[in-house]
Amino acid sequence: MTDGPLVNRTVVVTGAARGVGAALARDLARRGTRLALLGHEGARLEEVARSLPAPSLTYEVDITDEEGLRRAARAVRARLGPASAVVANAGIAEGGPFALTAADRWRRVIDVNLTGSAQTARVFLPDLRETAGYYLQIASLASLGASPMMSAYCASKAGVEAFAHALRAEEAHHRVAVGIAYLNWVDTDMIRDADRHAVLRELRAHMPLPARRVHPADLVAARLARAVEHRRTAVYVPAWLRLVQVTRAALPPVVLRVSRRRLPLLEAGEPFRATGLLGAGGQADQVAARAPRPGA
Template sequence: MTGSAHPLHGRVAVVTGAARGLGAATARELDRRGATVALLGLEGPVLADVRDTLSGRARSWEVDVTDDARMKEVATEIRGRLGPVSVVVANAGVAEGGPFAESDPVLWRRVIEVNLIGSAVTARSFLPDLRENRGYYLQIASLASFGAAPMMSAYCASKSGVESFAHSLRAEVAHERIGVGIAYLNWIDTDMIRDADEHVVLRELRAHMPKPARKVYPAKTVAAHVARAVERRSAAVYVPAWLRAVQLVRAAMPPVVTSFAQRELPRLEQGTTLTPTGLLGAGGRAADGRAVGHGSGHT
């Protein structure tokens, strides 16, 4: 995937969580750069709508990334229809917010399952192809991977988990010349973030972040950085770029966050009742209560 003016031309790229938001934008960007894109997600009709905006090479599969057996079948189907996969972007993710003590155990677990377990299932399903092609796996992570925040315990735990998973996987497969990268991203203009701003607890959380950390970036802009990272087989990509500097001081972040929460949460609790948000955005609602094993069609 290096040494060419068009390194993605003719390559098969898988994007999970591709029905909307960053996943859909990344699929469009990879398609624009010449890749043959396989779109995976829970919402078949929405995936098909995204697919229809791409070149005629693209295909879509409705599948739950936490379903080991079905993901393995999909990997086989993609190989048969499109060819062996060279690129995997593990983007599928959901979030919920609110006090941990009042959180719904089922939804809290679902966040971990989709974000962390789903990423592991994705990697396991496509590793045979990546081995054959000396391909590239990009894990979509977050500022939450190293900057855990109150009221986002499941999301932060899952994103810390995927960061560690990607580091471990990279060390395991480096000798096979498989590239593994991590995308550290901040706020992106998606359904999930727009939904978050409708909830007092999450709106206030973002409002009290430093001004640069509050900025919301268009999904198309972030997708261009993600696609460039794929082309370069980058070990890490940071959007915005200043997140790279935060990496250097991440050990200092927990006491800073704790100090903020100790001061601000009592004030918030006086003005409103802090309640769980449920899974955020249309993608979260699609994942809410989704039973593993549903969704097997492809188009």
């Protein structure tokens, strides 16, 4: 592409080694961006970079490491110029009852999804102010209505929605736009791993038909790339999630009613247990969280 709002603009994508992040990187590259791919898995980031039509920067970093993120931001600035857009996509999840989830893993989900997103915004805000840029926070259906067996994930995604709303109000006079992407089920390692666990699989199976459908990562990435191009305040994938937004107050009693009926039946068939961090990305995060940090 030789013309368009993102041509020769620097865009940062976190969690770019796989799933939605990798698919978004490929779509944005076709729109002429200069890409900075951030994530845990250096080899996979390089693999994604080699699949792109133009050179890009890869940087292996844990987004809960603020100093590491600052080094990444300096590297992006030096190699590609100040970021015009940042997509806070990195995230992990664990399923299972809150009472049986290890406290350190519960906290890790919050740290990555919420605190890591906020730190990503913090280190790139100087660039976004300079470029009158755009920050896109990846949220979820879980931001609109909490589900049992996913307490940390739901809490973190509700948190990033509130954070993005606050950041938008604070940064508007600096000409920085802030968007929120509400995603339903996407065909990623995380969701495929969740389906291996009976309780998570059954909970999704008992959602209304449109809500349980899994969407291809490339389709989701195309919608997100258009949101970045047009600096959308909100993007819903699929589009009907917008209806959930206006009826969200009605969701908790519905979820409670269904849970009271379904959870005892599921527990009778198979005892509940924590799943551990889901998917290959979750496993990579677990390894990275245990690794010593530079200077530590």
